[in-house]
Amino acid sequence: MFKNLIGGEWVESTRVSRNINPSDTRDLVGEYAQASADDARQAIAAATKAQPAWGLSTPQQRFDILDAAGAEILARRAELGDLLAREEGKTLPEAIGEVVRAGNIFKFFAGEALRSGGDVVPSVRPGVGVEVTREPVGVVGLITPWNFPIAIPAWKIAPALAYGNAVVLKPADLVPGSAWAIADILHRAGLPAGVFNLVMGRGSEVGQVLLDDKRVQAISFTGSVATGQRIAQACVARMAKFQLEMGGKNPMVVLDDADLDVAVAAALNSGFFSTGQRCTASSRLIVTEGIHDRFVAAMVDKMKNLKVDDARKKGTDIGPVVDDKQLAQDLEYIQIAKGEGAKLVAGGEAMEKNADGAPGWYLKPALFTEATAQMRISREEVFGPVVSVIRAKNYDEALALANDTEFGLSAGIATTSLKYATHFKRHVQAGMVMVNLPTAGVDYHVPFGGRKGSSYGPREQGRYAAEFYTTVKTAYTQA
Numbered sequence: 352m353f354k355n356l357i358g359g360e361w362v363e364s365t366r367v368s369r370n371i372n373p374s375d376t377r378d379l380v381g382e383y384a385q386a387s388a389d390d391a392r393q394a395i396a397a398a399t400k401a402q403p404a405w406g407l408s409t410p411q412q413r414f415d416i417l418d419a420a421g422a423e424i425l426a427r428r429a430e431l432g433d434l435l436a437r438e439e440g441k442t443l444p445e446a447i448g449e450v451v452r453a454g455n456i457f458k459f460f461a462g463e464a465l466r467s468g469g470d471v472v473p474s475v476r477p478g479v480g481v482e483v484t485r486e487p488v489g490v491v492g493l494i495t496p497w498n499f500p501i502a503i504p505a506w507k508i509a510p511a512l513a514y515g516n517a518v519v520l521k522p523a524d525l526v527p528g529s530a531w532a533i534a535d536i537l538h539r540a541g542l543p544a545g546v547f548n549l550v551m552g553r554g555s556e557v558g559q560v561l562l563d564d565k566r567v568q569a570i571s572f573t574g575s576v577a578t579g580q581r582i583a584q585a586c587v588a589r590m591a592k593f594q595l596e597m598g599g600k601n602p603m604v605v606l607d608d609a610d611l612d613v614a615v616a617a618a619l620n621s622g623f624f625s626t627g628q629r630c631t632a633s634s635r636l637i638v639t640e641g642i643h644d645r646f647v648a649a650m651v652d653k654m655k656n657l658k659v660d661d662a663r664k665k666g667t668d669i670g671p672v673v674d675d676k677q678l679a680q681d682l683e684y685i686q687i688a689k690g691e692g693a694k695l696v697a698g699g700e701a702m703e704k705n706a707d708g709a710p711g712w713y714l715k716p717a718l719f720t721e722a723t724a725q726m727r728i729s730r731e732e733v734f735g736p737v738v739s740v741i742r743a744k745n746y747d748e749a750l751a752l753a754n755d756t757e758f759g760l761s762a763g764i765a766t767t768s769l770k771y772a773t774h775f776k777r778h779v780q781a782g783m784v785m786v787n788l789p790t791a792g793v794d795y796h797v798p799f800g801g802r803k804g805s806s807y808g809p810r811e812q813g814r815y816a817a818e819f820y821t822t823v824k825t826a827y828t829q830a
């Protein structure tokens with residue numbers, strides 16, 4: 352059994368969760384201890400005890416540990432990528448890419464520990480000095496989803512530790528393996544006991560303790576809108592700091608003047624890679640009249656060649672859906688879209704077995720045309736390989752359609768026009784904008800986040816992460 356890490360000790364549990372491979376549901380990845388509410392409280396106590404000393408540790412100590420963790424993650428990319436593909440179902444190249452992202456994030460924030468500083472500002476009063484410094488927030492609770500099992504924990508843990516906080520991580524139930532691997536790496540890298548704690552378990556039990564305990568000063572969450580709203584309410588009720596990264600219904604606009612190959616490659620990647628299970632995936636393709644039919648024909652043609660199979664098999668383009676519940680949700684949306692009058696032009700069938708006969712949660716990527724902005728398929732996040740095409744008369748209508756959503760995470764445009772690209776970058780209501788690129792596929796050293804219903808609070812990643820993981824102090828001294 353893989354145990355929880357609490358106060359520097361590996362702690363057993365009477366309950367276990369079985370981590371199952373979605374590419375082959377006969378394959379048990381491992382049994383992981385399920386923390387109880389009491390375990391979560393113990394972890395918070397350990398973090399509370401350890402944080403003051405860690406907050407006063409030297410930048411060199413923090414750099415050394417985070418850099419060593421990053422180096423080990425990078426060195427073990429093949430093995431950790433295999434674990435990730437096995438437990439989550441993204442393809443092996445995608446999984447290895449995610450592990451590399453996690454390693455680079457640890458190394459980036461190792462550097463940030465050395466670079467963080469403050470400002471000395473002249474006062475408006477004679478003889479007074481002003482210093483603006485940043486201090487750790489304290490104990491932070493990190494609650495993560497299943498779709499990026501190593502990258503999302505990494506991009507919350509690394510800045511939290513770099514800026515001197517102690518951490519309690521609660522990863523998603525479905526994918527405890529990658530989070531456990533990070534815990535093991537940090538533990539062996541020499542992090543003092545209690546500075547990092549892992550509690551694997553249910554959101555409603557373990558997660559809820561993090562939300563309700565006053566000793567946890569801040570919560571960073573990535574996941575669904577419904578859970579995000581619950582977290583916001585709990586944090587406001589006790590005035591804790593919080594940050595939410597939630598869903599998306601990301602548009603990709605394709606204009607008449609687009610390079611067709613570029614547009615199709617970007618749309619296939621945005622909609623279907625990682626089985627469409629990325630918050631930055633594009634599930635709304637907004638295509639202007641002059642290119643619409645050629646674009647749809649080219650998409651359908653390319654989709655015939657997409658190989659849906661075991662995530663770890665060479666040549667697989669699309670791995671399985673993460674579990675039976677997510678597959679049921681994807682299939683339900685396919686029925687809803689049909690019922691609303693959208694036309695299914697490719698895919699959409701579940702496959703009970705892969706090419707080798709192994710049972711798994713497979714779905715052929717689905718493409719709908721004749722979708723309208725009012726349909727549920729155009730408004731609600733499916734979180735699977737289900738994409739719809741909406742026809743637009745011209746650029747202005749395409750932009751209006753792109754903004755006609757309660758979300759605002761990422762958005763893309765395929766065009767050869769500098770005028771439209773520039774206008775779109777300025778006017779689309781999203782936190783991240785891509786020109787002639789997929790809506791997914793972000794760098795690890797720059798801010799990540801969205802607007803409207805997608806995100807709440809300071810940005811994650813890059814130097815902007817300091818806003819959430821530190822609190823500012825302004826000190827005045829009369830000379």
Ligand SMILES: NC(=O)c1ccc[n+]([C@@H]2O[C@H](COP(=O)([O-])OP(=O)(O)OC[C@H]3O[C@@H](n4cnc5c(N)ncnc54)[C@H](O)[C@@H]3O)[C@@H](O)[C@H]2O)c1
Binds near residue numbers: 496522552558629734
């Ligand atoms: N914007 C982003 O950066 C981003 C990134 C990845 C995923 N997502 C979103 O995440 C969703 C899929 O992930 P999911 O199904 O794991 O989401 P989820 O909201 O069900 O779960 C996310 C995490 O919250 C925990 N949780 C659930 N109930 C809780 C509670 N009452 N108290 C505390 N914690 C609780 C879960 O155990 C899990 O660890 C999608 O909607 C997707 O759009 C967003």
Ligand SMILES: O=S(=O)(O)c1ccc(CO)cc1
Binds near residue numbers: 499502629631792
């Ligand atoms: O857009 S992606 O580069 O695929 C990406 C990577 C990591 C995360 C974590 O939230 C989200 C999107």
